[in-house]
Amino acid sequence: MTAIPPKPPPAGSGGFGPAAFQLVLLRRMADFQPDLAERARLRLGASLADQRQANKRWQAMVRSPRSRGTLARYRSVLGPPESTGPRRIGDLECEALLWPVPLWPDLRFEVLAGPDGAVWNEWLVRAPGAPGPVLEGAEDLRPWSATVDEVARAFAPVRPMEGTAPTRWRLAFTASGTPLVAEFTYGLLQEVRPGAA
Structure with a gap:
Protein backbone atom coordinates (compact mmCIF):
# COMPACT_ATOMS: atom_id res chain seq x y z
CA MET A 1 0.00 0.00 0.00
CA THR A 2 1.13 3.53 -0.66
CA ALA A 3 0.91 6.53 1.64
CA ILE A 4 -2.56 7.99 1.98
CA PRO A 5 -3.33 11.47 3.22
CA PRO A 6 -5.17 11.31 6.55
CA LYS A 7 -8.85 12.18 6.74
CA PRO A 8 -9.71 13.01 3.12
CA PRO A 9 -12.44 15.63 2.95
CA PRO A 10 -15.91 14.11 3.13
CA ALA A 11 -17.80 13.72 -0.10
CA GLY A 12 -20.85 11.97 -1.37
CA SER A 13 -24.08 11.26 0.48
CA GLY A 14 -24.29 13.67 3.41
CA GLY A 15 -20.52 13.61 3.98
CA PHE A 16 -20.33 9.83 3.57
CA GLY A 17 -17.77 9.48 0.80
CA PRO A 18 -14.94 7.24 -0.40
CA ALA A 19 -12.97 7.40 2.87
CA ALA A 20 -15.98 6.26 4.90
CA PHE A 21 -16.76 3.57 2.33
CA GLN A 22 -13.25 2.17 2.72
CA LEU A 23 -13.85 1.94 6.48
CA VAL A 24 -16.92 -0.20 5.73
CA LEU A 25 -14.82 -2.53 3.56
CA LEU A 26 -12.20 -2.79 6.31
CA ARG A 27 -14.83 -3.57 8.95
CA ARG A 28 -15.79 -6.74 7.06
CA MET A 29 -12.18 -7.68 6.27
CA ALA A 30 -11.26 -7.41 9.95
CA ASP A 31 -13.23 -10.63 10.53
CA PHE A 32 -10.36 -12.44 8.78
CA GLN A 33 -7.39 -10.05 8.99
CA PRO A 34 -7.78 -7.79 12.05
CA ASP A 35 -4.14 -6.63 12.06
CA LEU A 36 -4.09 -5.69 8.36
CA ALA A 37 -7.46 -3.96 8.70
CA GLU A 38 -6.32 -1.99 11.74
CA ARG A 39 -3.16 -0.80 10.02
CA ALA A 40 -5.19 0.27 6.98
CA ARG A 41 -7.69 2.11 9.20
CA LEU A 42 -4.85 4.02 10.84
CA ARG A 43 -3.48 4.92 7.39
CA LEU A 44 -6.85 6.51 6.71
CA GLY A 45 -6.46 8.53 9.92
CA ALA A 46 -9.67 7.04 11.32
CA SER A 47 -10.47 5.90 14.84
CA LEU A 48 -12.49 2.83 15.78
CA ALA A 49 -15.35 5.20 16.60
CA ASP A 50 -15.08 6.67 13.08
CA GLN A 51 -15.27 3.16 11.65
CA ARG A 52 -18.26 2.19 13.76
CA GLN A 53 -20.05 5.37 12.73
CA ALA A 54 -19.25 4.79 9.04
CA ASN A 55 -20.57 1.24 9.24
CA LYS A 56 -23.71 2.39 11.06
CA ARG A 57 -24.42 5.03 8.41
CA TRP A 58 -23.76 2.56 5.59
CA GLN A 59 -26.15 0.01 7.09
CA ALA A 60 -28.78 2.73 7.51
CA MET A 61 -28.42 3.67 3.82
CA VAL A 62 -28.62 0.02 2.75
CA ARG A 63 -31.73 -0.68 4.84
CA SER A 64 -33.55 2.60 4.29
CA PRO A 65 -37.02 2.15 2.81
CA ARG A 66 -36.38 5.40 0.90
CA SER A 67 -33.21 3.99 -0.65
CA ARG A 68 -32.78 4.94 -4.31
CA GLY A 69 -31.31 1.56 -5.17
CA THR A 70 -27.87 0.03 -4.93
CA LEU A 71 -26.36 1.61 -8.04
CA ALA A 72 -27.64 5.09 -7.13
CA ARG A 73 -26.20 4.62 -3.62
CA TYR A 74 -22.74 3.83 -5.00
CA ARG A 75 -22.86 6.84 -7.34
CA SER A 76 -23.93 9.06 -4.43
CA VAL A 77 -21.21 7.78 -2.09
CA LEU A 78 -18.30 7.29 -4.52
CA GLY A 79 -19.09 9.98 -7.07
CA PRO A 80 -18.88 9.48 -10.83
CA PRO A 81 -17.19 6.19 -11.77
CA GLU A 82 -13.66 6.33 -13.13
CA SER A 83 -14.84 4.28 -16.10
CA THR A 84 -17.90 2.46 -17.40
CA GLY A 85 -18.26 -0.06 -20.17
CA PRO A 86 -20.33 -2.95 -21.45
CA ARG A 87 -19.61 -6.42 -20.14
CA ARG A 88 -20.89 -9.76 -21.37
CA ILE A 89 -21.41 -12.61 -18.90
CA GLY A 90 -22.53 -15.68 -20.81
CA ASP A 91 -25.57 -14.55 -22.79
CA LEU A 92 -26.23 -11.55 -20.57
CA GLU A 93 -25.17 -7.95 -21.16
CA CYS A 94 -24.39 -5.66 -18.25
CA GLU A 95 -22.54 -2.46 -17.48
CA ALA A 96 -19.30 -2.49 -15.48
CA LEU A 97 -18.61 0.62 -13.40
CA LEU A 98 -15.19 1.10 -11.76
CA TRP A 99 -14.16 3.39 -8.90
CA PRO A 100 -10.65 3.91 -7.49
CA VAL A 101 -9.94 2.73 -3.94
CA PRO A 102 -7.01 4.70 -2.46
CA LEU A 103 -6.14 1.99 0.08
CA TRP A 104 -5.45 -0.37 -2.82
CA PRO A 105 -4.19 1.78 -5.73
CA ASP A 106 -3.90 -1.25 -8.05
CA LEU A 107 -7.52 -2.26 -7.45
CA ARG A 108 -10.89 -0.83 -8.39
CA PHE A 109 -14.31 -1.28 -6.82
CA GLU A 110 -16.41 -2.82 -9.57
CA VAL A 111 -20.19 -2.82 -9.78
CA LEU A 112 -21.91 -4.88 -12.47
CA ALA A 113 -25.38 -3.58 -13.27
CA GLY A 114 -28.03 -5.09 -15.51
CA PRO A 115 -29.96 -3.20 -18.20
CA ASP A 116 -32.62 -2.28 -15.62
CA GLY A 117 -29.99 -0.82 -13.26
CA ALA A 118 -30.15 -3.74 -10.82
CA VAL A 119 -26.74 -4.51 -9.31
CA TRP A 120 -25.60 -8.05 -10.06
CA ASN A 121 -22.21 -7.97 -8.35
CA GLU A 122 -20.03 -5.58 -6.32
CA TRP A 123 -16.43 -6.31 -5.41
CA LEU A 124 -12.75 -5.39 -5.79
CA VAL A 125 -10.98 -6.22 -9.06
CA ARG A 126 -7.53 -5.48 -10.48
CA ALA A 127 -7.33 -2.05 -12.12
CA PRO A 128 -7.11 -2.12 -15.91
CA GLY A 129 -3.44 -2.23 -16.90
CA ALA A 130 -2.18 -2.90 -13.36
CA PRO A 131 0.02 -6.00 -13.09
CA GLY A 132 -1.53 -8.81 -11.10
CA PRO A 133 0.29 -11.08 -8.67
CA VAL A 134 2.29 -14.11 -9.76
CA LEU A 135 0.31 -17.06 -8.38
CA GLU A 136 2.10 -20.36 -8.86
CA GLY A 137 1.56 -22.14 -5.56
Whole structure:
Protein backbone atom coordinates (compact mmCIF):
# COMPACT_ATOMS: atom_id res chain seq x y z
CA MET A 1 0.00 0.00 0.00
CA THR A 2 1.13 3.53 -0.66
CA ALA A 3 0.91 6.53 1.64
CA ILE A 4 -2.56 7.99 1.98
CA PRO A 5 -3.33 11.47 3.22
CA PRO A 6 -5.17 11.31 6.55
CA LYS A 7 -8.85 12.18 6.74
CA PRO A 8 -9.71 13.01 3.12
CA PRO A 9 -12.44 15.63 2.95
CA PRO A 10 -15.91 14.11 3.13
CA ALA A 11 -17.80 13.72 -0.10
CA GLY A 12 -20.85 11.97 -1.37
CA SER A 13 -24.08 11.26 0.48
CA GLY A 14 -24.29 13.67 3.41
CA GLY A 15 -20.52 13.61 3.98
CA PHE A 16 -20.33 9.83 3.57
CA GLY A 17 -17.77 9.48 0.80
CA PRO A 18 -14.94 7.24 -0.40
CA ALA A 19 -12.97 7.40 2.87
CA ALA A 20 -15.98 6.26 4.90
CA PHE A 21 -16.76 3.57 2.33
CA GLN A 22 -13.25 2.17 2.72
CA LEU A 23 -13.85 1.94 6.48
CA VAL A 24 -16.92 -0.20 5.73
CA LEU A 25 -14.82 -2.53 3.56
CA LEU A 26 -12.20 -2.79 6.31
CA ARG A 27 -14.83 -3.57 8.95
CA ARG A 28 -15.79 -6.74 7.06
CA MET A 29 -12.18 -7.68 6.27
CA ALA A 30 -11.26 -7.41 9.95
CA ASP A 31 -13.23 -10.63 10.53
CA PHE A 32 -10.36 -12.44 8.78
CA GLN A 33 -7.39 -10.05 8.99
CA PRO A 34 -7.78 -7.79 12.05
CA ASP A 35 -4.14 -6.63 12.06
CA LEU A 36 -4.09 -5.69 8.36
CA ALA A 37 -7.46 -3.96 8.70
CA GLU A 38 -6.32 -1.99 11.74
CA ARG A 39 -3.16 -0.80 10.02
CA ALA A 40 -5.19 0.27 6.98
CA ARG A 41 -7.69 2.11 9.20
CA LEU A 42 -4.85 4.02 10.84
CA ARG A 43 -3.48 4.92 7.39
CA LEU A 44 -6.85 6.51 6.71
CA GLY A 45 -6.46 8.53 9.92
CA ALA A 46 -9.67 7.04 11.32
CA SER A 47 -10.47 5.90 14.84
CA LEU A 48 -12.49 2.83 15.78
CA ALA A 49 -15.35 5.20 16.60
CA ASP A 50 -15.08 6.67 13.08
CA GLN A 51 -15.27 3.16 11.65
CA ARG A 52 -18.26 2.19 13.76
CA GLN A 53 -20.05 5.37 12.73
CA ALA A 54 -19.25 4.79 9.04
CA ASN A 55 -20.57 1.24 9.24
CA LYS A 56 -23.71 2.39 11.06
CA ARG A 57 -24.42 5.03 8.41
CA TRP A 58 -23.76 2.56 5.59
CA GLN A 59 -26.15 0.01 7.09
CA ALA A 60 -28.78 2.73 7.51
CA MET A 61 -28.42 3.67 3.82
CA VAL A 62 -28.62 0.02 2.75
CA ARG A 63 -31.73 -0.68 4.84
CA SER A 64 -33.55 2.60 4.29
CA PRO A 65 -37.02 2.15 2.81
CA ARG A 66 -36.38 5.40 0.90
CA SER A 67 -33.21 3.99 -0.65
CA ARG A 68 -32.78 4.94 -4.31
CA GLY A 69 -31.31 1.56 -5.17
CA THR A 70 -27.87 0.03 -4.93
CA LEU A 71 -26.36 1.61 -8.04
CA ALA A 72 -27.64 5.09 -7.13
CA ARG A 73 -26.20 4.62 -3.62
CA TYR A 74 -22.74 3.83 -5.00
CA ARG A 75 -22.86 6.84 -7.34
CA SER A 76 -23.93 9.06 -4.43
CA VAL A 77 -21.21 7.78 -2.09
CA LEU A 78 -18.30 7.29 -4.52
CA GLY A 79 -19.09 9.98 -7.07
CA PRO A 80 -18.88 9.48 -10.83
CA PRO A 81 -17.19 6.19 -11.77
CA GLU A 82 -13.66 6.33 -13.13
CA SER A 83 -14.84 4.28 -16.10
CA THR A 84 -17.90 2.46 -17.40
CA GLY A 85 -18.26 -0.06 -20.17
CA PRO A 86 -20.33 -2.95 -21.45
CA ARG A 87 -19.61 -6.42 -20.14
CA ARG A 88 -20.89 -9.76 -21.37
CA ILE A 89 -21.41 -12.61 -18.90
CA GLY A 90 -22.53 -15.68 -20.81
CA ASP A 91 -25.57 -14.55 -22.79
CA LEU A 92 -26.23 -11.55 -20.57
CA GLU A 93 -25.17 -7.95 -21.16
CA CYS A 94 -24.39 -5.66 -18.25
CA GLU A 95 -22.54 -2.46 -17.48
CA ALA A 96 -19.30 -2.49 -15.48
CA LEU A 97 -18.61 0.62 -13.40
CA LEU A 98 -15.19 1.10 -11.76
CA TRP A 99 -14.16 3.39 -8.90
CA PRO A 100 -10.65 3.91 -7.49
CA VAL A 101 -9.94 2.73 -3.94
CA PRO A 102 -7.01 4.70 -2.46
CA LEU A 103 -6.14 1.99 0.08
CA TRP A 104 -5.45 -0.37 -2.82
CA PRO A 105 -4.19 1.78 -5.73
CA ASP A 106 -3.90 -1.25 -8.05
CA LEU A 107 -7.52 -2.26 -7.45
CA ARG A 108 -10.89 -0.83 -8.39
CA PHE A 109 -14.31 -1.28 -6.82
CA GLU A 110 -16.41 -2.82 -9.57
CA VAL A 111 -20.19 -2.82 -9.78
CA LEU A 112 -21.91 -4.88 -12.47
CA ALA A 113 -25.38 -3.58 -13.27
CA GLY A 114 -28.03 -5.09 -15.51
CA PRO A 115 -29.96 -3.20 -18.20
CA ASP A 116 -32.62 -2.28 -15.62
CA GLY A 117 -29.99 -0.82 -13.26
CA ALA A 118 -30.15 -3.74 -10.82
CA VAL A 119 -26.74 -4.51 -9.31
CA TRP A 120 -25.60 -8.05 -10.06
CA ASN A 121 -22.21 -7.97 -8.35
CA GLU A 122 -20.03 -5.58 -6.32
CA TRP A 123 -16.43 -6.31 -5.41
CA LEU A 124 -12.75 -5.39 -5.79
CA VAL A 125 -10.98 -6.22 -9.06
CA ARG A 126 -7.53 -5.48 -10.48
CA ALA A 127 -7.33 -2.05 -12.12
CA PRO A 128 -7.11 -2.12 -15.91
CA GLY A 129 -3.44 -2.23 -16.90
CA ALA A 130 -2.18 -2.90 -13.36
CA PRO A 131 0.02 -6.00 -13.09
CA GLY A 132 -1.53 -8.81 -11.10
CA PRO A 133 0.29 -11.08 -8.67
CA VAL A 134 2.29 -14.11 -9.76
CA LEU A 135 0.31 -17.06 -8.38
CA GLU A 136 2.10 -20.36 -8.86
CA GLY A 137 1.56 -22.14 -5.56
CA ALA A 138 -0.25 -21.89 -2.25
CA GLU A 139 2.68 -19.90 -0.78
CA ASP A 140 1.84 -17.05 -3.19
CA LEU A 141 -1.68 -16.69 -1.79
CA ARG A 142 -1.05 -14.02 0.83
CA PRO A 143 -3.86 -11.97 2.41
CA TRP A 144 -4.98 -9.03 0.26
CA SER A 145 -2.68 -10.13 -2.60
CA ALA A 146 -5.23 -11.30 -5.17
CA THR A 147 -8.83 -11.07 -6.33
CA VAL A 148 -11.37 -13.82 -6.94
CA ASP A 149 -10.78 -13.72 -10.72
CA GLU A 150 -7.00 -13.92 -10.32
CA VAL A 151 -7.13 -16.96 -8.05
CA ALA A 152 -9.72 -18.63 -10.28
CA ARG A 153 -7.52 -18.19 -13.36
CA ALA A 154 -4.29 -19.24 -11.65
CA PHE A 155 -5.66 -22.43 -10.09
CA ALA A 156 -8.31 -23.54 -12.60
CA PRO A 157 -10.40 -25.53 -12.38
CA VAL A 158 -11.95 -24.05 -9.25
CA ARG A 159 -15.29 -24.71 -7.59
CA PRO A 160 -17.22 -21.66 -6.37
CA MET A 161 -18.73 -22.19 -2.93
CA GLU A 162 -21.36 -20.24 -1.06
CA GLY A 163 -19.89 -17.47 1.07
CA THR A 164 -20.63 -17.18 4.76
CA ALA A 165 -22.03 -13.63 4.34
CA PRO A 166 -23.31 -11.48 1.44
CA THR A 167 -19.91 -9.79 0.99
CA ARG A 168 -17.95 -13.05 1.00
CA TRP A 169 -16.96 -15.55 -1.69
CA ARG A 170 -15.15 -18.88 -1.45
CA LEU A 171 -13.27 -20.95 -4.03
CA ALA A 172 -12.24 -24.59 -3.68
CA PHE A 173 -9.27 -25.74 -5.75
CA THR A 174 -6.14 -27.86 -5.68
CA ALA A 175 -2.59 -26.49 -5.58
CA SER A 176 0.42 -28.82 -5.70
CA GLY A 177 -1.90 -31.75 -5.01
CA THR A 178 -3.37 -30.16 -1.87
CA PRO A 179 -7.11 -29.32 -1.68
CA LEU A 180 -7.59 -25.71 -0.52
CA VAL A 181 -10.36 -23.21 0.10
CA ALA A 182 -9.73 -19.50 -0.45
CA GLU A 183 -11.87 -16.99 1.44
CA PHE A 184 -12.59 -13.55 -0.04
CA THR A 185 -14.28 -10.43 1.32
CA TYR A 186 -15.50 -7.92 -1.24
CA GLY A 187 -13.57 -9.97 -3.81
CA LEU A 188 -10.17 -9.60 -2.08
CA LEU A 189 -8.31 -12.68 -0.79
CA GLN A 190 -8.38 -12.94 3.01
CA GLU A 191 -7.12 -16.42 3.83
CA VAL A 192 -6.47 -19.89 2.45
CA ARG A 193 -7.16 -23.01 4.47
CA PRO A 194 -7.13 -26.75 3.86
CA GLY A 195 -10.11 -28.05 1.93
CA ALA A 196 -11.85 -31.39 1.79
CA ALA A 197 -9.97 -34.06 -0.11
